[in-house]
Amino acid sequence: MTLRIDGKLLADEIVEEVSKEVADFTAKYDVVPGLAVVLVGADPASSVYVRNKVKRAVQAGLNSIEHYLPADVDQKTLDDLISSLNQDDSVHGILVQLPLPSHLSENRIIEAISPEKDVDGFHPQNVGKLSTGQQSLIPCTPLGCMIMLERQLGDLSGKKAVVVGRSNIVGKPMASLLLKANCTVTIVHSRTKDIEATCAEADILIAAVGQPKLITESWVKPGAVVIDVGINAIEVDGKRTLVGDVDYDSVLSKVSAITPVPGGVGPMTIACLMKNTLTAAQHQLS
Numbered sequence: 001m002t003l004r005i006d007g008k009l010l011a012d013e014i015v016e017e018v019s020k021e022v023a024d025f026t027a028k029y030d031v032v033p034g035l036a037v038v039l040v041g042a043d044p045a046s047s048v049y050v051r052n053k054v055k056r057a058v059q060a061g062l063n064s065i066e067h068y069l070p071a072d073v074d075q076k077t078l079d080d081l082i083s084s085l086n087q088d089d090s091v092h093g094i095l096v097q098l099p100l101p102s103h104l105s106e107n108r109i110i111e112a113i114s115p116e117k118d119v120d121g122f123h124p125q126n127v128g129k130l131s132t133g134q135q136s137l138i139p140c141t142p143l144g145c146m147i148m149l150e151r152q153l154g155d156l157s158g159k160k161a162v163v164v165g166r167s168n169i170v171g172k173p174m175a176s177l178l179l180k181a182n183c184t185v186t187i188v189h190s191r192t193k194d195i196e197a198t199c200a201e202a203d204i205l206i207a208a209v210g211q212p213k214l215i216t217e218s219w220v221k222p223g224a225v226v227i228d229v230g231i232n233a234i235e236v237d238g239k240r241t242l243v244g245d246v247d248y249d250s251v252l253s254k255v256s257a258i259t260p261v262p263g264g265v266g267p268m269t270i271a272c273l274m275k276n277t278l279t280a281a282q283h284q285l286s
């Protein structure tokens, strides 16, 4: 029997736990942890993400601060905003929604955010700490994937994990986390030879490439646990539908557990952002 891992339910539990800890934190320090989210332009997917984040922040008892900037904002204005958020004691976490319009430098913005407030875990200091196994703020999507995997499998030691995709946001930090959990880790990508055969050896398969339904039945090992990070909008019978990087129906009867799209990784990413904001606030005040 294949288990459908319910990311929405698990995310609800995490936000509930965070809200209790936020209440304790507020009682102790007389400070409400604050999360600032910056959205440049009005990309539809990014706007949905930011809207959901605000909803969850309220549920978690956090102070949500939003900054909406026009798509043609100049780099200096954005730099100045980050600088003022870095200095603002009521802000404990800062997230600049990516991608940014092409005239702005993502690297420059990521590096401008104070590493202590970098709830995305994208700052080179946090990336370096994660890859050397030190305590750091961990990117939300890979963190959410790890929570689901550990719930499902317990100890991950010795498992063969294959990560499909090498992005800075998901693939690379995911590989670091799996390695830290004692998995044997392979990253495959667009230039990998015989990608399908490598995936078919995985006990844990993480799909994070952004290609609708790329992964089908022949790509998965019987009994594998599959985590689908992809969120791809496609047209089915003239209707816009969200699908993952995994062809869910094709692999379903072969795997032991799988995350659906939507309702899998997506809600967990947002829940982990709330968790990271609390963690950042705790480190800043203790």
Ligand code: GUN
Pocket: 095, 096, 097, 098, 099, 120, 140, 141, 169, 269
């Ligand atoms: N765009 C897609 N995923 C993410 C994320 O996890 N953080 C930020 N800041 N932007 C994203």
